[in-house]
Amino acid sequence: MIDNENIEKKFSNELILLHSKDHIAFFTDKVDTHYHSHNYIQITIGLEKGFNITVEKDSLYTEGIIVNSNISHRLYGYNEWQLYLLINPESHFGEAIKRNFLQEKQVYVLGEKEIRDIIQLDIQSMPRMINSLEYSKFIKRLKEVLNISNYNLQHKIDDRIQKILTYIGAYPLDKLSVKELSNMIFLSESRLSHLFKEEIGISLTSYILHEKLEKAFYLIFNGLNITDSAIEAGFSSSSHFTRTVRDKLGMAPREIIKNSRYLKV
Known part of the structure; x- marks a missing residue:
């Protein structure tokens, strides 16, 4: 116990x-x-x-x-x-x-x-x-x-999507757009979105938003204030970040941060 x-x-x-x-x-x-x-x-x-x-x-x-x-x-x-x-x-x-x-x-x-x-x-x-x-x-x-252990069977990711993933990981999120990513691999925005969901199992816009949230909380838990963290992570303002966190997590950022620890897994 x-x-x-x-x-x-x-x-x-x-x-x-x-x-x-x-x-x-x-x-x-x-x-x-x-x-x-x-x-x-x-x-x-x-x-x-x-x-x-x-x-x-x-x-x-x-x-x-x-x-x-x-x-x-x-x-x-x-x-x-x-x-x-x-x-x-x-x-x-x-x-x-x-x-x-x-x-x-x-x-x-x-x-x-x-x-x-x-x-x-x-x-x-x-x-x-x-x-x-x-x-x-x-x-x-x-x-x-829960009997879902095989939900993420391994497969070779399309080279174009792998290029997108690498780019998202290295490029400033505040300057990132689906249009820029689609131009980079010579696909339309709709075709890229379809291919990304097919390969990764999550929409491209959701993936980018998830990355922004992760970066914002990482910055916050490493000492940066909420406003600067939100802007650097690609949100238009601290209020935009707060609304997004409430929508995604059901709690305000300050409630999450207080007496909290952060771990990327």
């Missing part, structure tokens, strides 16, 4: 944010949101106890739930630790979740066995021991429990 006293002393009222290519995850004991919706599919697991979630006015107490993208909801965590996975619905990961759990419904309440199998992955100890390697192992095993 989790060492409650140790957790309270070391991590009380904290948020640990992990940024991956197809999802964002955070461990926290400070979630108490108002109604909001975001573009991500959300998986929430109680590390110790359940939580209360209201989805479009229907309220329930549970220990594990999957909520489809763009569904209005609010959550009260009782100051207990939960794991949140915010998965891009256009990624292979997101498509696998939709196929397995959300084909005929907008919400899937995880069963006792599913929650027990996830908890047995030693999820309770993650806030104390979290690092990139341990998280990668955990997320791989979680996908196996």
Whole structure:
């Protein structure tokens, strides 16, 4: 079992944010949101106890739930630790979740066995021991429990898309545009967008936005203020960044940053 006293002393009222290519995850004991919706599919697991979630006015107490993208909801965590996975619905990961759990419904309440199998992955100890390697192992095993471990079968990426990925990784995000990228590989914007989604499993605009969010939080967690971080990451203003974060994460940037740690995985 989790060492409650140790957790309270070391991590009380904290948020640990992990940024991956197809999802964002955070461990926290400070979630108490108002109604909001975001573009991500959300998986929430109680590390110790359940939580209360209201989805479009229907309220329930549970220990594990999957909520489809763009569904209005609010959550009260009782100051207990939960794991949140915010998965891009256009990624292979997101498509696998939709196929397995959300084909005929907008919400899937995880069963006792599913929650027990996830908890047995030693999820309770993650806030104390979290690092990139341990998280990668955990997320791989979680996908196996959810029966989606083969969602990202390896294939050789089209050379043109590989060139785009390399360019995005090296070029200033504040100056990046789909038009410029399409000109670079001599494709129309619509053809590039189609090919990128086909190869990567996520739209090009979503990929770029995800990169901007990642860069902004990286800069913030390395000491730059919110406004300068937002501008350098390619947002038009700090308010644009704040609106985007609320839309994608359901929380304001300042709420996420306070008493938080950041890890790229």
